[in-house]
Amino acid sequence: MLLSRLEKRFGYDKPIFTEDIFECMQDYSRQRVYQLIAEAIKKETLVRFDTGIYYLPAETEFGRSVLTVNEVVKRKYISDNGKTFGIYGKSAIDLNFLVSYQVPNVIEVITNNESRDIREIEIRGRKVVLRKSRLPITKENEGVYTLMELFNGIDVRQYREDSMVRESVSSYIREKKINSEAIYSLASFFPARTMKNLATSGVLYEIAQQ
Numbered sequence: 001m002l003l004s005r006l007e008k009r010f011g012y013d014k015p016i017f018t019e020d021i022f023e024c025m026q027d028y029s030r031q032r033v034y035q036l037i038a039e040a041i042k043k044e045t046l047v048r049f050d051t052g053i054y055y056l057p058a059e060t061e062f063g064r065s066v067l068t069v070n071e072v073v074k075r076k077y078i079s080d081n082g083k084t085f086g087i088y089g090k091s092a093i094d095l096n097f098l099v100s101y102q103v104p105n106v107i108e109v110i111t112n113n114e115s116r117d118i119r120e121i122e123i124r125g126r127k128v129v130l131r132k133s134r135l136p137i138t139k140e141n142e143g144v145y146t147l148m149e150l151f152n153g154i155d156v157r158q159y160r161e162d163s164m165v166r167e168s169v170s171s172y173i174r175e176k177k178i179n180s181e182a183i184y185s186l187a188s189f190f191p192a193r194t195m196k197n198l199a200t201s202g203v204l205y206e207i208a209q210q
Helices: 002-010 018-024 030-042 069-078 090-096 142-152 156-161 163-176 180-187 192-200 203-208
Strands: 047-050 053-055 086-088 107-111 118-123 126-132
Touching: 002 018, 002 030, 018 030, 018 053, 069 086, 069 107, 069 118, 069 126, 086 090, 086 142, 090 107, 090 142, 142 163, 142 180, 142 192, 156 163, 163 203, 180 192, 180 203, 192 203
Parallel strands: 107 126
Antiparallel strands: 047 053, 086 107, 118 126
């Protein structure tokens, strides 16, 4: 019963949290649910990835599938079922926009699902830094929020001198269809330097000309 319900709701290779299991098994006592979890783990039909994190493994030609920390972080803090409630933090943003080529060891996340300004956790031994979002992040504003975070800490001189960074920003603006109205709607939630950097870099002018 447990496995069929989890498979129907989540499918295979997707992070499943303890609260998800309780929600699926509301007609059972918590004690009984824990017993069913333990039985499924013993039979290897359910895998315990880390404390409070499970998944249904799929069989592949290379053996059983393996979940990743990034998949867990994405579902819990970034997006799930078509809803967006977070973005990756500065290190990942810098990498995506070619500001830096250093692949971060630590996963940084800015998310609605964190009440503290900053908190560090570990998932399966990997460090994750959680930051409370400045305002609710949604599917509609995640693009402009990401751009604002980039320019909150960018070196404007580097931006002006690096054509690859400029092109990556321009492409992103076009892809996300970011306009001036979207920028100004978030401006009050960011430090003044964010808008200053957007202006002195020429990005605000570029957006206005679209």
